[in-house]
Amino acid sequence: MELNKVFNADCIEYMRTMQDSSVDLVLTDIPYGEINRASSGLRNLDKGNADIMTFEISDFLKEVYRLATSTIIIFCGNEQYSEIYKFFSSKQKIKKGTVRQIIWAKNNPSPMNGQHIYLSGTENAVWFKKRGGTFNAHCKKNVFQHPVGRSKLHPTEKNHKLLEELILDNSDEQQIVFDPCCGSGSHLLVSRQAGRNFIGVELSENYCKIARDRLSQKTLI
Numbered sequence: 001m002e003l004n005k006v007f008n009a010d011c012i013e014y015m016r017t018m019q020d021s022s023v024d025l026v027l028t029d030i031p032y033g034e035i036n037r038a039s040s041g042l043r044n045l046d047k048g049n050a051d052i053m054t055f056e057i058s059d060f061l062k063e064v065y066r067l068a069t070s071t072i073i074i075f076c077g078n079e080q081y082s083e084i085y086k087f088f089s090s091k092q093k094i095k096k097g098t099v100r101q102i103i104w105a106k107n108n109p110s111p112m113n114g115q116h117i118y119l120s121g122t123e124n125a126v127w128f129k130k131r132g133g134t135f136n137a138h139c140k141k142n143v144f145q146h147p148v149g150r151s152k153l154h155p156t157e158k159n160h161k162l163l164e165e166l167i168l169d170n171s172d173e174q175q176i177v178f179d180p181c182c183g184s185g186s187h188l189l190v191s192r193q194a195g196r197n198f199i200g201v202e203l204s205e206n207y208c209k210i211a212r213d214r215l216s217q218k219t220l221i
Helices: 011-015 057-067 078-093 160-170 186-193 205-215
Strands: 005-008 023-029 068-076 097-106 122-130 143-146 176-179 197-202
Touching (some): 005 205, 011 057, 011 197, 023 057, 023 160, 057 078, 068 078, 068 160, 078 097, 078 122, 160 186, 176 186, 197 205
Parallel strands (some): 023 068, 023 176, 176 197
Antiparallel strands (some): 068 122, 097 122
């Protein structure tokens, strides 16, 4: 298995080539499936192809569970949260691990349509740790407060300090962080900066190139 590389491939197909328990931490931001569109004539937020689903969530969950030795963190849309949480809750019931909700509370949510509706100030992730997995935090809340980034490389890129906090909490140096939906590579970039190894998979040829360029330091943003 080649470490510290980004592979241009379908994530399900690629994961099926990987051995069981071959990565330590899965940290990923899956396509949310539905582009955020407000109704009643309000302004729309169109993220292009970034939120288009290309796989079945059930297949995805089975693979990441098989691959991870320790922890899985999946940022997801509201419509996906229940299915993902239910999958890992079933593992918790048979004492294979523990599942929790993670909330990213945005310090600076977009003011778009704020005169008509409450601002969208949170995003959800599902956190699951297998029994005996790495956990470096202590008595820490599941709410993480960080501002929204303003990346020009990918429309759904998460705040790097948020990613760093999750990586440091849930992995040790030299362990392997895996992102099967790596987009422009931010999770991988932060993993490398934190002294972790990484593997990334991205279906889009364009985003795969951007990720490789960032990780080769051609693009430092």
